Amino acid sequence: MSQHSSLKGSSKIKVRRNVLKRFERIDLMLKRGIITKENVPASGLPKTKPDE
Structure with a gap:
């Protein structure tokens, strides 16, 4: 039985x-x-966007 194409490795998906x-x-x-290393909040992190 073969594997469905959508379930194959994520290496193809970039x-x-x-x-x-x-x-x-x-x-x-x-x-x-x-933020600083000493001032990391336990909850309520601000929203961020990933680097482009």
């Missing part, structure tokens, strides 16, 4: 994600200087 995980958002805000 689409830019526009939703970031929490650690990715924190890393991005640290890099941009929006």
Whole structure:
């Protein structure tokens, strides 16, 4: 039985994600200087857009 084409590896898909995980958002805000390492909020992170 063969695998459906939509279930194959994600290596073929090179689409830019526009939703970031929490650690990715924190890393991005640290890099941009929006927050500091000592001042990372537990909740209520501001919205961010990924780098182009």
